[in-house]
Amino acid sequence: MSPPEFVPTFSTGHRFRFSGSGTATKSITRAMLLNLFTMATTTTDQYRLITGVKLNRIRMWAEPAALGAVQPMIAVEWIGLNSPSTIHSDTSMGVRPAVLTSRPPVDSSNRWWSISGSNESEVLVKITPAVGAIIDVDCSVRFADDEAPVVAQGGTAAAATVGQVYWNYLDGFASKTLIPVGGVSVLP
Numbered sequence: 001m002s003p004p005e006f007v008p009t010f011s012t013g014h015r016f017r018f019s020g021s022g023t024a025t026k027s028i029t030r031a032m033l034l035n036l037f038t039m040a041t042t043t044t045d046q047y048r049l050i051t052g053v054k055l056n057r058i059r060m061w062a063e064p065a066a067l068g069a070v071q072p073m074i075a076v077e078w079i080g081l082n083s084p085s086t087i088h089s090d091t092s093m094g095v096r097p098a099v100l101t102s103r104p105p106v107d108s109s110n111r112w113w114s115i116s117g118s119n120e121s122e123v124l125v126k127i128t129p130a131v132g133a134i135i136d137v138d139c140s141v142r143f144a145d146d147e148a149p150v151v152a153q154g155g156t157a158a159a160a161t162v163g164q165v166y167w168n169y170l171d172g173f174a175s176k177t178l179i180p181v182g183g184v185s186v187l188p
Contacts, residue, residue, distance in 0.1 A: 009142055009143070010142070010143040011052075011140065011141065011142040011143070012140075012141060013056070013138065013139070013140050013141075014138075014139055014140075014141050015136050015137070015138050015139075016036055016136070016137045016139065016167070016170070016180065017134065017135070017136050017137075017180070017181050017182050018134075018135040018136075018137070018169075018170045018178040018179055018180055018181060019132065019133070019134060019135070019178075019179050019181045020062075020129025020130060020131060020132065020133035020134075020135060020177065020178055020179075021131065021132075021177045021178075021179055022129070022131065022177040023128070023129065023130060023131060024128075024177070025075075025077075025126050025127065025128040026126065026127050026128075026129070026170070026171040026175060026177065026178060027123045027125075027126050027171075028123065028124055028125045028126070028127060028170060028171065029120060029121055029122060029123050029124065029172075030053075030114035030118070030119060030120045030121070030122050030124060031120035031121065031172075032170060032171065032172050033050075033053045033055065033114055033124075033137075033139065034048055034050055034051075034053055034114055034115075034116060034120065035048060035168050035172070035173075036050060036053070036167065036168050036170070037049045037050050037141075037165070037166075037167060037168070038165070038166055038168060038187070039163065039164065039165050039166070040160040040161060040162055040163065040164050040166060041162065042160075042162060043159070043160050043161075043162065044160070046160070046166065046187070048116060049143060049144070049165065050141050050142065050143060051115060051116050051142055051143065051144045052113050052114065052115045052116075052141065052142035053113070053114050053139050053140070053141050053142070054111070054112070054113045054114070054139060054140040054141075055104055055110060055111070055114075055124060055125070055137070055138075055139055056103065056104075056138045056139060056140060057101065057102065057103050057136075057137075057138040058076050058100075058101075058102050058125065058127070058135065058136070058137055058138070059099075059100070059101045059102075059135070059136040059138070060074045060076065060090075060098070060099070060100050060127075060129065060133055060134065060135050060136075061074075061097055061098065061099050061133060061134045062074045062090075062092055062097055062098035062099075062129070062130035062132070062133040062134075063092065063097060063098075063130065063131075063132050063133075064092040064093075064094065064095050064096055064097045064098075065092050065093065065094065066094050066095045067095075072091050072092035072093070072098055072130060073089060073090070073091040073092075073098060073128070073130065074089065074090055074091075074098045074100060074128060074129060074130050074133055075087055075088065075089035075090075075100075075126075075127070075128040076088045076089075076100065076102045076125060076126070076127055076128075077125065077126040077127075077128075078102070078104055078105050078108065078110050078124070078125055079123055079124070079125065079126060080104070080108050080109040080110040080112075080122060080123070080124045080125070081108070081109035081122065082107060082108045082109055083104070083105045083108030083109065083110055084105060084108075086105050088100050088102040089128070098130065098133075104124075104125075109122065109124070110124045110125065113140075113142075127170075127171075127178070129177075129178065134181075135170065135178060137170065159188040160187065160188055164185060165185065166185050166186065166187040167180040167184040167185060167186055167187070168180070168186075168187045169186075169187065173187070
């Protein structure tokens with residue numbers, strides 16, 4: 001009897017968690033997902049550790065209006081290729097928090113793997129958080145095995161430590177309003 005097929009590429013599911021510090025709608029691209037986990041190679045550049053990512057689900061929670069929520073509404077809008085513009089939203093009322101769970105539409109590019117160098121500028125989803133909202137992004141991720149090194153990702157703050165692994169902002173290096181949480185090293 002022969003041993004079963006073996007695939008050496010390290011892949012796993014992971015939940016990234018963020019907190020919203022603003023209420024403006026943020027467009028999330030394939031590149032932003034690929035940049036969620038990186039290593040600083042200089043004080044101003046970083047390299048991706050994720051070479052493939054697939055978006056499986058987004059969950060959000062927001063503070064109830066009774067507790068002083070400035071904007072008690074949260075929303076997710078799927079807008080990838082072959083995807084009907086699909087908006088999922090919820091508004092907190094009284095003491096009930098806003099809660100939503102949303103998966104990418106069936107047969108849309110939102111469900112495809114994002115890999116380094118492939119249409120990284122495509123916007124997959126728009127997220128409208130509330131201040132203090134918790135955003136969970138459930139993904140399948142692949143890490144490099146025998147792939148060529150990816151191009152350096154600019155935008156690291158000057159205070160980055162060379163060799164340090166960082167969790168990056170969901171909405172990118174320039175915006176920095178969807179902040180990683182959970183005791184992780186956050187890109188400066």
